[in-house]
Amino acid sequence: MARVVLPGGESIEVEPEDLLDVLARRKMRPAGLIIDGELRDVRDPLPKTSPARLVTVDEPEGLEVLRHSASHVLAHAVRRLYPDVRLAIGPAIRDGFYYDFEFAQPPSREDLERIEGEMRRIVAEDLPIERMWLSREEAAQRLQEEGEHYKLELLEEIEGDQVTFYRQGDFVDLCRGPHVASTGHVRHVRLLDLAGAYWRGDANRTMLTRIYGTAFPTAEGVKEHLRRLEEAKRRDHRVLGPKLDLFSIQNEEIRAGLVLWHPKGARIRNEVEAFWKEAHYQNGYQLVSSPHIGRAQLWQRSGHLDFYREGMYAPLVVEGQEFYLKPMNCPFHIAIYNSRGRSWRDLPIRYAELGTVYRFERSGVLHGLLRVRGFTQDDAHIICRPDQVGEEIRRTLRFALHMLRAFGFSDFAVYLSTRPAEYVGEPERWDLATEALREAVEAEGLAYQVKEGEGAFYGPKIDIDVEDSLGRAWQLTTIQFDFNLADRFDMAYTGEDGQPHRPFMIHRALLGALERFFGILIEHYGGAFPVWLAPVQAVVLPVTEEQISYADEVTLRLAEAGIRVEGWTKGGKTLRWLVRQAQVEKIPYMLVCGAREAAEGAVSLRLRTEEDLGPQPVDAVITRILSAAEARETEL
RNA sequence: GCCGGCGUAGCUCAGCAGGCAGAGCAGCGGUUUCGUAAACCGCAGGCCGGAGGUUCGAAUCCUCCCGCCGGCUCCA
Numbered sequence: 001m002a003r004v005v006l007p008g009g010e011s012i013e014v015e016p017e018d019l020l021d022v023l024a025r026r027k028m029r030p031a032g033l034i035i036d037g038e039l040r041d042v043r044d045p046l047p048k049t050s051p052a053r054l055v056t057v058d059e060p061e062g063l064e065v066l067r068h069s070a071s072h073v074l075a076h077a078v079r080r081l082y083p084d085v086r087l088a089i090g091p092a093i094r095d096g097f098y099y100d101f102e103f104a105q106p107p108s109r110e111d112l113e114r115i116e117g118e119m120r121r122i123v124a125e126d127l128p129i130e131r132m133w134l135s136r137e138e139a140a141q142r143l144q145e146e147g148e149h150y151k152l153e154l155l156e157e158i159e160g161d162q163v164t165f166y167r168q169g170d171f172v173d174l175c176r177g178p179h180v181a182s183t184g185h186v187r188h189v190r191l192l193d194l195a196g197a198y199w200r201g202d203a204n205r206t207m208l209t210r211i212y213g214t215a216f217p218t219a220e221g222v223k224e225h226l227r228r229l230e231e232a233k234r235r236d237h238r239v240l241g242p243k244l245d246l247f248s249i250q251n252e253e254i255r256a257g258l259v260l261w262h263p264k265g266a267r268i269r270n271e272v273e274a275f276w277k278e279a280h281y282q283n284g285y286q287l288v289s290s291p292h293i294g295r296a297q298l299w300q301r302s303g304h305l306d307f308y309r310e311g312m313y314a315p316l317v318v319e320g321q322e323f324y325l326k327p328m329n330c331p332f333h334i335a336i337y338n339s340r341g342r343s344w345r346d347l348p349i350r351y352a353e354l355g356t357v358y359r360f361e362r363s364g365v366l367h368g369l370l371r372v373r374g375f376t377q378d379d380a381h382i383i384c385r386p387d388q389v390g391e392e393i394r395r396t397l398r399f400a401l402h403m404l405r406a407f408g409f410s411d412f413a414v415y416l417s418t419r420p421a422e423y424v425g426e427p428e429r430w431d432l433a434t435e436a437l438r439e440a441v442e443a444e445g446l447a448y449q450v451k452e453g454e455g456a457f458y459g460p461k462i463d464i465d466v467e468d469s470l471g472r473a474w475q476l477t478t479i480q481f482d483f484n485l486a487d488r489f490d491m492a493y494t495g496e497d498g499q500p501h502r503p504f505m506i507h508r509a510l511l512g513a514l515e516r517f518f519g520i521l522i523e524h525y526g527g528a529f530p531v532w533l534a535p536v537q538a539v540v541l542p543v544t545e546e547q548i549s550y551a552d553e554v555t556l557r558l559a560e561a562g563i564r565v566e567g568w569t570k571g572g573k574t575l576r577w578l579v580r581q582a583q584v585e586k587i588p589y590m591l592v593c594g595a596r597e598a599a600e601g602a603v604s605l606r607l608r609t610e611e612d613l614g615p616q617p618v619d620a621v622i623t624r625i626l627s628a629a630e631a632r633e634t635e636l
Numbered sequence: 637g638c639c640g641g642c643g644u645a646g647c648u649c650a651g652c653a654g655g656c657a658g659a660g661c662a663g664c665g666g667u668u669u670c671g672u673a674a675a676c677c678g679c680a681g682g683c684c685g686g687a688g689g690u691u692c693g694a695a696u697c698c699u700c701c702c703g704c705c706g707g708c709u710c711c712a
Binding site: 092238581 | 639641647671674703704
């Protein structure tokens with residue numbers, strides 16, 4: 001007999017060979033066992049001494065096992081339908097799993113159905129999934145014979161003399177495991193998409209065919225997931241942007257990656273910029289402004305032409321001089337700093353600019369507003385003494401969080417990236433900077449992840465990512481030290497000792513880029529912007545044409561009070577039509593003017609939330625809208 | 637850049653075993669005067685992304701180009 005602890009905490013005594021039956025009778029969905037703190041196969045031998053803990057597919061670790069097994073079922077099905085396929089890798093990922101294959105003749109999207117059908121057959125066959133140990137030599141020989149050269153490559157990277165394979169029926173795959181007990185457990189599975197993917201993500205290597213799918217413990221789970229995907233699509237800024245007439249990225253003539261801000265989008269951008277400027281002046285920044293192009297010498301000195309050339313647009317040649325569109329603002333800000341001598345008493349200096357830059361991104365990575373080629377960074381450079389570094393970083397991080405929270409963001413992924421193998425600058429400066437970053441993150445009580453050695457060659461950094469509607473992470477805030485440019489431009493200040501000293505330079509963007517931030521903002525609010533950002537804050541709707549002049553009067557009063565208001569008084573439309581239109585445009589306040597309201601000098605207030613507040617004095621409505629806007633409230 | 641998919645009216649899309657370019661919404665004209673998510677009738681709207689080819693005939697098949705969408709390590 002052995003002891004197994006179930007997820008609820010209940011402990012049962014079973015004969016090891018009966019475990020699966022016992023669990024089946026209790027309608028449990030086993031994924032694995034934690035034995036000595038390690039997740040193992042359910043089929044593993046149970047320890048005599050300490051109890052094993054059962055992990056079910058309803059727990060996150062268990063679900064991952066289920067999805068990994070689902071990827072094996074996929075590979076099995078593909079192998080049956082395409083016998084000469086080569087297998088690469090097939091892990092579980094965030095919302096499902098994928099498997100990479102090399103096909104002689106890649107399948108098309110229509111074939112997914114057939115493959116899924118074959119998967120269902122394999123599930124119905126309920127084949128036991130069993131592990132086997134092979135010596136490194138046996139494994140290599142086996143993979144060699146099968147021509148599985150991708151697996152062979154993986155094998156070379158595995159440590160240890162023995163490796164594990166998993167077998168289900170006639171399908172065998174090199175795999176670390178663990179796996180569910182049999183293919184019958186992978187019942188609720190769905191193939192979703194098909195895409196190209198380089199072997200090991202390396203553009204110089206073979207292009208494989210990746211098949212994406214998802215698996216859940218229940219049919220309900222799959223349905224719910226598909227529903228979420230639909231919802232995400234509705235929030236997609238690329239769908240909402242044109243629909244709400246916020247922006248466009250037009251083809252052919254204007255070319256990819258360059259954004260046109262339509263009046264309503266620009267209105268929001270202006271609100272964001274106004275808020276941003278005010279906040280920066282309040283926080284001790286000086287706003288500066290710099291040109292869009294600079295002579296080649298500048299980019300030579302900054303090192304951009306040596307290290308960042310592929311990210312830059314080709315030069316413009318004027319009067320025999322080469323000019324480059326700026327990919328970054330830093331050299332200009334440094335030039336402002338260097339325009340005169342600086343005393344230790346002048347520091348810290350904080351230069352901020354909404355600086356528009358151009359970067360030549362590969363066409364395939366362009367993505368709506370989230371990855372573009374021309375964008376405006378909310379950039380700043382902080383130049384300070386060593387003794388000011390700690391305080392400056394704390395301030396900057398606090399400021400970044402303040403900005404993000406003002407727009408309703410609270411879910412962040414924070415990363416601290418440290419010194420890479422190849423770097424410039426003095427190690428002592430790196431240490432001081434890295435510690436300042438770490439202390440600041442900890443002082444703010446943020447959960448963060450350290451990316452060891454993933455800092456830029458010129459300095460350590462903190463990044464803050466926010467997710468889009470499809471769960472993809474995008475970097476907004478970045479706070480990074482730059483030891484490279486400070487040296488290259490020979491930045492200096494005169495210290496108390498009368499000697500020149502090298503200041504610390506910190507490069508930071510809080511919202512990241514206005515384009516990307518706008519894209520994320522659209523998805524965050526699903527297009528329903530809070531009052532202070534809404535391009536149109538209120539519409540005035542006459543019930544019949546009798547009330548048009550009254551509605552015009554109300555519109556004028558709101559406009560004079562500083563509210564962004566539209567009077568829909570062209571006539572010819574029913575109230576039902578007007579209300580629907582206002583809902584579709586996600587306008588926060590609808591002011592209905594009928595005969596009753598006109599007689600009383602009132603309006604009936606309907607909110608975007610569909611709440612009907614009934615007749616109100618016009619002044620009360622004006623006050624309500626203005627106070628919501630001034631407080632930058634995120635709710636109506 | 638590479639792999640796969642896609643490109644038809646302002647928008648969303650149908651048409652694609654090769655045979656007269658369509659619908660809904662938006663626009664315009666008229667009728668309706670209406671109380672909280674689409675009143676009714678009519679009109680107009682197109683180099684079917686571009687260029688070349690196959691064919692008696694191409695939106696439809698082929699080639700190239702342009703653009704868009706998804707993906708390109710979350711490491712057996």
